[in-house]
Amino acid sequence: MKKHGNVIVEATEIKLIVCNMCACDIDITSHPYVDNHISIEKVWHYGSPFDGELHSIDLCSACYNKFLQTLMIAPNLDGDRENQLCLNTGKP
Ligand SMILES: [Zn+2]
Helix, strand or coil: CCCCCCCCCCCCCCCCEECCCCCCEECCCCCCCCCCEEEEEEECCCCCCCCCCEEEEEEEHHHHHHHHHCCCECCCCCCCHHHCCECCCCCC
């Protein structure tokens, strides 16, 4: 026989995201379905330059756009990795 009782479970939710580049608050509550930031999370393995560290970065869409301008190769937008363009030359 099993007797059941109520259990209080604590949960957390994200209340605020701050852009790592410009330090602005990223509004995630007023338009929850608007995709206005990017989150990058990486655990660096042993032997890497960041040996075992967890890096978690959030960028607002404006700063992500600035980040894109620093890339030599355009991000893959449609899954076609064969035809990515060099941002400097516009050539594949
Ligand atoms: Zn930003």
